[in-house]
Amino acid sequence: MSQASSSVPPSSVAVPPAGGGILLEVRNIAKRFGNREVLKNIFLEIGAGEFLTLLGESGSGKTTLLRLIAGFEQPASGEIWMGGKRLDTLPAYRRRVNTVFQHYALFPHLTVQENVAYGLRVTGTASAEIPSRVEEALRMVKMLEYSAVRPSKLSGGQQQRVALVRALVNRPQLLLLDEPLSALDANLRKQMQGELKALQREIGITFLFVTHDQDEAMALSDRIALLRNGALEQVASPREIYACPATSYAAQFIGQTNLLRGEIRDGVAVCGSLRWPFVTLPNGPAIFSLRPEAIRFSCDAALPSGSVRFRATIREQVFSGSSEQLEIDCAGQSLRVRIPARGVLFGEHEFAFSPVDVVAVRD
Amino acid sequence: MYSRAYKTIVSLPPLLWVGFFLLVPYALMFAHSFWLVRDGFLVHEWNLRNYAKLFQNPVYLDVLLRTMRIAASVTFLSLLLAYPLAYFMSFHAGVRKELLYQLVIVPLWVSYLVRGYAWKTILGSDGVLNGFLQYLHITKEPVGFFLYSPFAVVLMLTHIYTPFIFLPLYASLEHIPRNLIEASQDLGASPRKTFFRVILPLSLPGLLAGATFAFVLTLGDFLGPLLVGGPSSIMIANIVQSLFGTAYDWPLGATISMCILLLTVSLLFFTERLEKRWSNR
Numbered sequence: 017m018s019q020a021s022s023s024v025p026p027s028s029v030a031v032p033p034a035g036g037g038i039l040l041e042v043r044n045i046a047k048r049f050g051n052r053e054v055l056k057n058i059f060l061e062i063g064a065g066e067f068l069t070l071l072g073e074s075g076s077g078k079t080t081l082l083r084l085i086a087g088f089e090q091p092a093s094g095e096i097w098m099g100g101k102r103l104d105t106l107p108a109y110r111r112r113v114n115t116v117f118q119h120y121a122l123f124p125h126l127t128v129q130e131n132v133a134y135g136l137r138v139t140g141t142a143s144a145e146i147p148s149r150v151e152e153a154l155r156m157v158k159m160l161e162y163s164a165v166r167p168s169k170l171s172g173g174q175q176q177r178v179a180l181v182r183a184l185v186n187r188p189q190l191l192l193l194d195e196p197l198s199a200l201d202a203n204l205r206k207q208m209q210g211e212l213k214a215l216q217r218e219i220g221i222t223f224l225f226v227t228h229d230q231d232e233a234m235a236l237s238d239r240i241a242l243l244r245n246g247a248l249e250q251v252a253s254p255r256e257i258y259a260c261p262a263t264s265y266a267a268q269f270i271g272q273t274n275l276l277r278g279e280i281r282d283g284v285a286v287c288g289s290l291r292w293p294f295v296t297l298p299n300g301p302a303i304f305s306l307r308p309e310a311i312r313f314s315c316d317a318a319l320p321s322g323s324v325r326f327r328a329t330i331r332e333q334v335f336s337g338s339s340e341q342l343e344i345d346c347a348g349q350s351l352r353v354r355i356p357a358r359g360v361l362f363g364e365h366e367f368a369f370s371p372v373d374v375v376a377v378r379d
Numbered sequence: 380m381y382s383r384a385y386k387t388i389v390s391l392p393p394l395l396w397v398g399f400f401l402l403v404p405y406a407l408m409f410a411h412s413f414w415l416v417r418d419g420f421l422v423h424e425w426n427l428r429n430y431a432k433l434f435q436n437p438v439y440l441d442v443l444l445r446t447m448r449i450a451a452s453v454t455f456l457s458l459l460l461a462y463p464l465a466y467f468m469s470f471h472a473g474v475r476k477e478l479l480y481q482l483v484i485v486p487l488w489v490s491y492l493v494r495g496y497a498w499k500t501i502l503g504s505d506g507v508l509n510g511f512l513q514y515l516h517i518t519k520e521p522v523g524f525f526l527y528s529p530f531a532v533v534l535m536l537t538h539i540y541t542p543f544i545f546l547p548l549y550a551s552l553e554h555i556p557r558n559l560i561e562a563s564q565d566l567g568a569s570p571r572k573t574f575f576r577v578i579l580p581l582s583l584p585g586l587l588a589g590a591t592f593a594f595v596l597t598l599g600d601f602l603g604p605l606l607v608g609g610p611s612s613i614m615i616a617n618i619v620q621s622l623f624g625t626a627y628d629w630p631l632g633a634t635i636s637m638c639i640l641l642l643t644v645s646l647l648f649f650t651e652r653l654e655k656r657w658s659n660r
Contacts, residue, residue, distance in 0.1 A: 088561050108564040109573075115565045121558040125580045125657075135566035138576065186567060 039064040039222050040085070040103075040190055045094035047080055047246075054080045055246045058094070062190070062224060067216050069225045069233040071269075072243035078226045081243070082192050085224065086115050099189060109138075114183035115192040119199060120175045122167035128154070128178050129163040135186040153181040156215070173204045180212075184221065193225045197232065209235055230270050234258070242266050258307075263378045267305035274311075274351050275377075276304040285374070289347040292324045292371040303377050308341070308354040310373035314366040323368040330361050405640075411633035421629060429634035439618065439635065446615040449533055450597035454544075456537040457593045458586070461545040466578075469552035480549075487542050495606035498535045502526040502607065527609030536603045540596055544589030551585025552578070584658040591650045595643050615639060 042060040046053070055077045062068050070078040083089045085096060087108030096104040103111060114135070122131050132150045141149075154160040157177035167175055176196060183191060197205045197212075213236050216223050227233055233240050234254045242249040242257065242265075250262040254270075261267035264275050278287025279301045285294035287304065294302075314325055328346035335357065342353040344367065353367065381389075413425050433439050468479050486494070501507045504521035512518045524530060555578060563573040597603075601616035608614070615635065622632030 086561075086565060088564075108561070109567050109569055113565075115562070117558050117562060119556075119558065121556065121562040123559060123562070123577060125577075134563070134568075134576070138563070138566060138568035138572050182566070 037064050038062070039066075039099060040224075041095075041097040042081070042085070043095045043097065045081070045084060045096065046092045047077070047084060047089065048092050053246055055084075055091075058246075058248055060241060060248065060251065062222060063238075065220050065222055067213070067223045067225065067236060067238045069227060069237040069240045070243060071227060071230060071233040071240050073228055073269075075245075076243040077246040078228075078243050079194055082115075082194055082224065082226050085190070086113055086192055087111050112186075112189045113192060114186055114188040114190075115194060116179050116183045116196045118194045118196065120167070120179040120196075122175055122179055122182070124166065124168060127164050127166055128159060128170070131167065131178060132182045132185055135182065139186060149185060153185045154178075157181050157211075172200050173208060176200065176208060177211075180215070184219070188221065190222045190224060193223060195226055195228070198227070198229075205232075212236065234270070240270070242269065244269075260375055261305055261377055264303050264305065267375070267377050272308050272352060272354075274306045274308065276306060276349070276374075278302060278304065285371075288349045290324060290326055290349075292374065293322075294371065294374070294376070297376055303379055305375045305377045306351075306369060306373060308352040311351060311353040311355075311367050311369045313355050313358070314368040319368050320370050323370050325366055325368045327364055327366050329364050333361055408633045408636055411630050412637050414630045416628050416630060419627065429630050432631060433634055433638065439615075442613055442618055443615050443638075445529075445612075446598060449529060449536070449612070449614065450594045452533045453536045453540055453597045454590050454593045456533065457541040457544045458590060460537070460541050461548055461589065462586070465545055465549040465552055469549060469555075483542055483545055486538075491539065491602060492606075494539060495535060495602060498531065498538070498607050499526065502531055502534075526607055527612075529608065529612040531607040532603045532612045532614075535607050536597050536600060539603075540593040543592040543596060544586075547585040547588040547592070548582060549585075551582045551588075555581045580657075584654045587650055587654050587657070591647065595646065598639065598643060 038061050040060075040062040042058050045055055045058040047055040058081060060081075070081060072078040080089060084091050084104070087104075087106065091104055094104075095102060098111075098113070103113075123134065126134065129150055132153055133146050136146045136149060137143075150163075151160065154163060157180060159174060159177050159181070162170065162174065162178075167178065170178065179196070193212075197208050200208060209232060212223075225233075225236060237254055239251060239253050240257055241251045244265055249269075250257055250266045252260075252262075257266060257270055261270065261273070267273040267275065276287040276290070278285060278290075280286070280294055280297050280299055282299065283293060283295040285292050285302065285304065312319065312323075314323075319325075326346055328344040328351065330342055331345050331350070332343040334341040338357055339354050340357050340361075342355065342361070344351050344353055344365075346367075412429055413427070414421060414423050415426060415428060416422065464483070468476055468483075472479055499506070502525040503509070504523060504526070506526070508525060509518070509521040512522065513520075559577055559581070560573055563577045564570075568576060599616050601614060601620050604612050604614045604617050616639075619632050619635050619639075622628045622635065626632075
């Protein structure tokens with residue numbers, strides 16, 4: 017974040033898009049387990065009605081941050097505010113935040129209906145109101161016919177739906193979802209992703225979603241907060257984080273990329289045998305990210321003006337239906353390329369990329 | 380999978396064991412309950428007089444009822460002691476869990492007799508408790524009812540059987556997924572509500588198993604009353620013991636044993652059904 021003058025956009029500023037206002041503020045939160053630092057000085061703001069995803073590898077601290085917001089863990093320092101009120105000093109049961117747990121955590125001794133009614137019962141909702149609200153909630157996820165069934169008799173996807181409405185029935189201001197889809201098989205997962213997104217749009221509740229699956233994060237989120245070793249790497253919309261990754265880690269974690277290590281000399285980026293104009297950074301070593309699909313086969317269509325052409329040898333070719341994945345060798349530098357399907361290729365060819373597609377990233 | 384011969388060979392030893400040491404003795408006992416003793420000799424004459432005696436002489440029913448009362452008290456008191464302990468250890472003991480667990484187990488390694496005599500030295504008229512009370516001038520003379528009373532029996536058996544309740548209870552509390560407790564809090568339930576709506580219902584199978592242990596074991600106990608109980612705290616097993624011993628009336632002893640067996644088995648059957656219903660969901 018120190019390179020404010022660089023071509024790296026100020027995307028790491030954790031501010032939600034305009035409109036709606038800010039619902040949740042995480043201010044300088046740190047958390048330690050023993051002497052292991054799990055979260056380091058996290059600042060994050062979540063807008064009302066937003067779908068924000070905490071993305072990261074296991075051990076990156078994403079679940080810990082979620083648990084801090086839910087109230088299951090206490091921060092070592094820092095504050096959490098929600099709707100203008102201090103949240104982190106309240107016990108979990110006093111927070112207007114509900115959670116969809118990774119393994120659903122449905123009460124085995126209660127029926128589906130009783131599970132959904134639980135939150136209403138314990139918070140003292142008028143008992144005349146409960147049945148209709150439970151019914152409405154179960155209808156929303158098409159689980160009404162399973163009202164009297166115990167959770168153990170349900171499939172994973174069904175349990176998932178019950179867990180979702182159980183958390184929503186209290187009408188929380190913020191819904192936390194802790195890898196809720198990770199226990200489902202691939203097909204069901206895709207389907208549930210769609211349902212989840214549609215539901216969020218419909219009810220307008222703010223979602224804070226935790227996942228390690230970057231595709232899932234891309235498909236669902238308004239913004240992605242990428243965590244790495246307990247620190248925020250970048251917070252931005254999926255398109256922005258893909259087009260302008262702030263760091264080499266972000267570039268590699270979200271989508272595929274080629275990381276080119278080189279340097280900048282008087283407005284020209286030099287990287288092995290490749291050079292292209294790059295005026296936004298001062299002289300010195302630099303790392304560039306170049307997406308595989310940004311490299312083109314130069315005999316394809318018209319190249320934009322200013323394209324950098326280079327020759328490279330094809331080392332490997334993997335056909336994947338509509339596109340070809342190539343691994344090419346450009347004077348000792350290995351690059352990954354994705355081009356439209358065009359048949360088997362051998363030997364040396366000319367490739368090109370446009371300098372505007374190259375992004376300088378921090379290490 | 381396995382050949383028939385293999386299955387037979389493997390299952391034979393336990394079958395023989397159960398046959399010789401359980402089924403045959405039970406059959407013998409069953410047979411004895413229909414025989415009688417005449418002039419000091421066992422007569423193999425089938426009759427129902429023993430069963431009639433059981434219901435005609437009020438002593439037997441009285442003692443049986445007292446035994447069940449004592450067993451119920453012991454079960455209740457043990458639960459009262461074991462539940463908070465198991466709850467604390469499962470949810471709040473943290474790293475001391477293992478140590479505390481061992482401390483609960485250790486008394487089980489000490490001989491029953493030793494523990495019985497220990498209570499004698501504590502409760503006796505010149506025992507530790509009376510000495511202490513007199514030293515503090517709370518009482519002037521030794522209190523007599525501490526020892527050789529139903530109180531002493533209940534106290535000692537509670538001490539002995541509390542671990543038997545604790546163990547299944549602790550196991551069932553340990554098996555409650557912690558995310559259920561978090562889910563309950565998350566949905567707005569205070570710790571108290573979480574206990575009554577989630578923890579308690581989910582620990583019921585363990586609670587029931589433990590209570591059954593304590594109740595059934597107390598029902599068949601005869602050393603407790605022998606060591607610290609007086610004549611007023613004779614239990615049904617003491618009667619059986621004396622009938623098989625000094626009184627030399629095996630048939631009547633066998634009859635009472637059959638009744639206790641029936642009681643115990645129906646109790647176990649009932650609690651097992653209940654336990655299945657509570658845990659099978």
